[in-house]
Amino acid sequence: MAGPGGDMQWCFSQVKGAIDDDVAEADIISTVEFNHTGELLATGDKGGRVVIFQQEIENKSQPQFRSEYNVYSTFQSHEPEFDYLKSLEIEEKINKIRWLPQKNAAQFLLSTNDKTIKLWKISERDKRPEGYNLKEEDGRYKDPNTITSLRVPVLIPMDLMVEASPRRVFANAHTYHINSISVNSDEETYLSADDLRINLWNLEITDRSFNIVDIKPANMEELTEVITAAEFHPHQCNTFVYSSSKGTIRLCDMRASALCDKHSKLFEEPEDPSNRSFFSEIISSISDVKFSHNGRYMMTRDYLSVKIWDLNMENRPVETHQVHEYLRSKLCSLYENDCIFDKFECCWNGNDSVVMTGSYNNFFRMFDRGQRRDVTLEASRENSKPMQVLKPRKVCAGGKRKKDEISVDSLDFNKKILHTAWHPQDNIIAVATTNNLYIFQDKVN
Amino acid sequence: MKCGAAHGQFFSSGGDVSSGGDVSSGGDVSSGGDVSSADASSNCWFLFTHRVPGPARWDPVDLHQAPDQLLHHDPPHTPADRSLSRTGAGAGPPGSMAADAQSLMSMSLMKIQSCRTQRGGITLHRNLLLSYVLRNAQQLYIKERYQELYRRQQYEEVMTVCNEIQDLDPLDVDVEDAHGEEQARGCGEDTSPREAARPRNPTQSAAHVRAASSLLGCSSVEDCGKEPEPADFRSCCMEASPGAHSDHFPGDYIRHCNKTTVLDLDTHVVTTVENGFLHQDCCCAPAPPAPPAPARKRKVESGCCASDPEELCDFTAARKRAKRENCCFSGADFTDTSNISNLISIFGSGFSGLLSRQAELEQLCGQQALASLGAWTRAIEAF
Numbered sequence A: 001m002a003g004p005g006g007d008m009q010w011c012f013s014q015v016k017g018a019i020d021d022d023v024a025e026a027d028i029i030s031t032v033e034f035n036h037t038g039e040l041l042a043t044g045d046k047g048g049r050v051v052i053f054q055q056e057i058e059n060k061s062q063p064q065f066r067s068e069y070n071v072y073s074t075f076q077s078h079e080p081e082f083d084y085l086k087s088l089e090i091e092e093k094i095n096k097i098r099w100l101p102q103k104n105a106a107q108f109l110l111s112t113n114d115k116t117i118k119l120w121k122i123s124e125r126d127k128r129p130e131g132y133n134l135k136e137e138d139g140r141y142k143d144p145n146t147i148t149s150l151r152v153p154v155l156i157p158m159d160l161m162v163e164a165s166p167r168r169v170f171a172n173a174h175t176y177h178i179n180s181i182s183v184n185s186d187e188e189t190y191l192s193a194d195d196l197r198i199n200l201w202n203l204e205i206t207d208r209s210f211n212i213v214d215i216k217p218a219n220m221e222e223l224t225e226v227i228t229a230a231e232f233h234p235h236q237c238n239t240f241v242y243s244s245s246k247g248t249i250r251l252c253d254m255r256a257s258a259l260c261d262k263h264s265k266l267f268e269e270p271e272d273p274s275n276r277s278f279f280s281e282i283i284s285s286i287s288d289v290k291f292s293h294n295g296r297y298m299m300t301r302d303y304l305s306v307k308i309w310d311l312n313m314e315n316r317p318v319e320t321h322q323v324h325e326y327l328r329s330k331l332c333s334l335y336e337n338d339c340i341f342d343k344f345e346c347c348w349n350g351n352d353s354v355v356m357t358g359s360y361n362n363f364f365r366m367f368d369r370g371q372r373r374d375v376t377l378e379a380s381r382e383n384s385k386p387m388q389v390l391k392p393r394k395v396c397a398g399g400k401r402k403k404d405e406i407s408v409d410s411l412d413f414n415k416k417i418l419h420t421a422w423h424p425q426d427n428i429i430a431v432a433t434t435n436n437l438y439i440f441q442d443k444v445n
Numbered sequence B: 001m002k003c004g005a006a007h008g009q010f011f012s013s014g015g016d017v018s019s020g021g022d023v024s025s026g027g028d029v030s031s032g033g034d035v036s037s038a039d040a041s042s043n044c045w046f047l048f049t050h051r052v053p054g055p056a057r058w059d060p061v062d063l064h065q066a067p068d069q070l071l072h073h074d075p076p077h078t079p080a081d082r083s084l085s086r087t088g089a090g091a092g093p094p095g096s097m098a099a100d101a102q103s104l105m106s107m108s109l110m111k112i113q114s115c116r117t118q119r120g121g122i123t124l125h126r127n128l129l130l131s132y133v134l135r136n137a138q139q140l141y142i143k144e145r146y147q148e149l150y151r152r153q154q155y156e157e158v159m160t161v162c163n164e165i166q167d168l169d170p171l172d173v174d175v176e177d178a179h180g181e182e183q184a185r186g187c188g189e190d191t192s193p194r195e196a197a198r199p200r201n202p203t204q205s206a207a208h209v210r211a212a213s214s215l216l217g218c219s220s221v222e223d224c225g226k227e228p229e230p231a232d233f234r235s236c237c238m239e240a241s242p243g244a245h246s247d248h249f250p251g252d253y254i255r256h257c258n259k260t261t262v263l264d265l266d267t268h269v270v271t272t273v274e275n276g277f278l279h280q281d282c283c284c285a286p287a288p289p290a291p292p293a294p295a296r297k298r299k300v301e302s303g304c305c306a307s308d309p310e311e312l313c314d315f316t317a318a319r320k321r322a323k324r325e326n327c328c329f330s331g332a333d334f335t336d337t338s339n340i341s342n343l344i345s346i347f348g349s350g351f352s353g354l355l356s357r358q359a360e361l362e363q364l365c366g367q368q369a370l371a372s373l374g375a376w377t378r379a380i381e382a383f
Helices: A278-284 A323-336 B060-072 B094-115 B124-168 B175-187 B202-216 B219-226 B228-239 B251-256 B308-319 B338-345 B359-366 B367-371 B374-382
Strands: A010-016 A029-036 A041-046 A049-055 A070-078 A082-084 A088-090 A096-099 A109-114 A117-130 A156-171 A180-183 A188-191 A197-202 A211-212 A227-232 A239-244 A248-255 A265-267 A288-291 A295-303 A305-310 A319-322 A344-350 A354-358 A363-368 A373-378 A394-396 A405-407 A419-422 A428-431 A437-442 B260-263 B269-273 B295-299
Touching: A010 A070, A029 A096, A029 A419, A029 A428, A041 A109, A041 A428, A070 A117, A088 B202, A096 A180, A109 A180, A156 A239, A188 A227, A188 A239, A197 A227, A227 A288, A239 A288, A278 A323, A288 A344, A295 A344, A305 A354, A323 B094, A344 A419, A354 A419, B094 B124, B228 B359
Parallel strands: A180 A227, A394 A405
Antiparallel strands: A010 A437, A029 A041, A041 A049, A049 A070, A082 A088, A096 A109, A109 A117, A117 A156, A180 A188, A188 A197, A197 A211, A227 A239, A239 A248, A248 A265, A288 A295, A295 A305, A305 A319, A344 A354, A354 A363, A363 A373, A419 A428, A428 A437, B260 B269, B269 B295
């Protein structure tokens, strides 16, 4: 059955992570991000670790396989900390990873937890020097009296070693929890956003940042919304957007003023009064905002839907896609088990024709904008045979359940896909379940 | 994140109001409302568009007895889902909607409380969303109670007239008084918002206060026992316009209310407010509100420890202006009285902040409407 994007059929490629059903808290994946070429795939987890996978050179003998992703580097990015002044523990969970565009042989990425952003340099070392004059091979210093000749050390090949070293630590700039970071297209600055403020940093300077948005009211009693996500425009270095818990998105132009509290554009869709409920505020809170690659559109994810906005039209989105509308009648139960607070992310494919987001029961959804089709797929160990084609899934909202359909009440709300990523150029997707990373690719015909 | 949690596990609490479901007659529904197993669509309640006809389900006599009942037995540990996973679409009779709102409120408060013990500290976003649910539930509850009261009042008026016609005794003042007394005793509501509340049953309010004191270990509550119970809820109105109500309610007791300590996370300025009544938009104040109580500010030097409750205050004092008794006594595991008293102070600021400014509710925000919540909040407190 043809899926979105023409005759795209998604096949299982790989799964990373433990098979255990007993999930260690530290292994829970908290962010997934491809780099700009798609060669590297980074994941962050609740334990503060970053694992980077690298796509191997294409396997010539098996052309139907695209290359596999194998572990490239693993390092501990953040450690748990304690704020003594406020008696608060600062979680080491990696909230976001963002890659910098590559400028030299090394790769750079920004990773952040609730309070601190770090710039990591990931570099390869495949040669080592040999033949020092003053040192033995094991590092001990020679007695200078024994040296009778001089030689030039030479570089000899060695096993590839990937080193990750923290180059910058951007700390102490956020009172509230950081939810987003975004690298500017100027490749010199980036923004970090917490619940009430957005700061602009220079990648070289760690001891200061500019505050560009501050929505903290003078009287905290008047607080009505918080910032939930922020992103720079992919091409315009002066433009960024931030979403709020009230379901609005504000586009700001940094040329207008130093403090961008006054938005340039406000994107808001009026609420449908017939859908009003106790939980209206929760489900309208935007959990993720992403610009399209071409910079013309942006996508927002709230609890039940994905909306695509044209930057030129503020009063309503151009497209709204329901992710799991069958949950609308279950909001009470979802509130009870806290699932209603889940923050789903969303992503575009390389040419902005398809968008993807996650759901429950390890389902994820793709919406083809051009063909106006959508599909529900599942990331599960049962469908994990190499190149096994994923069968579309269907959820039965009520009434008679057809064969192969799943009823809403059978959904496992502990199995949620919050983080997904799409390769910037190819049809390869990375889908994170609780502690496993699934990689799917479309079948090359 | 509940990784190992059972499928669709519910938030089981000891202090669920609906577990004392005898009080809220008609509020009980099928149990086992697991998301995975319930066929029902557990519908959300539509706040402003839904009107349910039918007789009122609240029996004022029951309400009158409720606090004593609840004080005397342990809260059963039933899952909190009972009233939420309803079968059938749409809401049930009005009493049940109010009961649902109650359980939602208690659940929200418990979630707010549990946020404090989470790793990583309090998340502003989550608490904001919880406060919205709390506010929505409270709005619905007030609305429902007021409607029910109005219906009962109409019904009783009709009955009274019928009785009069039957008895041919238009001067049967006793009957009317009895009705009025019962009403006031039961839910502390009057028909006319402008009328002062009738004197409450002193035994009842005293018992309430004693219970409150013993549960909270909070000395400042004891002084409030001097005053009728509804006055607690009206305190924000009282503070705002003492002139209007001074005939009936001396404002002395207000001074004994808790302090609110607010720590600004950015400037590290600690503000201690004597009364907690900083908020100015009490919607039932006819006169401009009185200026806030003097606040003491002190700069926190390094080394001063701002504990969790204070950080919570920084934000939640703003959002959660429920009544004092509203504060999370639905949780069964309170061992730290200082935590309790801080939470009291959070919610001690009166109700005005959470009520919407819609005209409809501004009418409802009469003293009597607020006071009517006394019964169920006492129920929460008992746990």
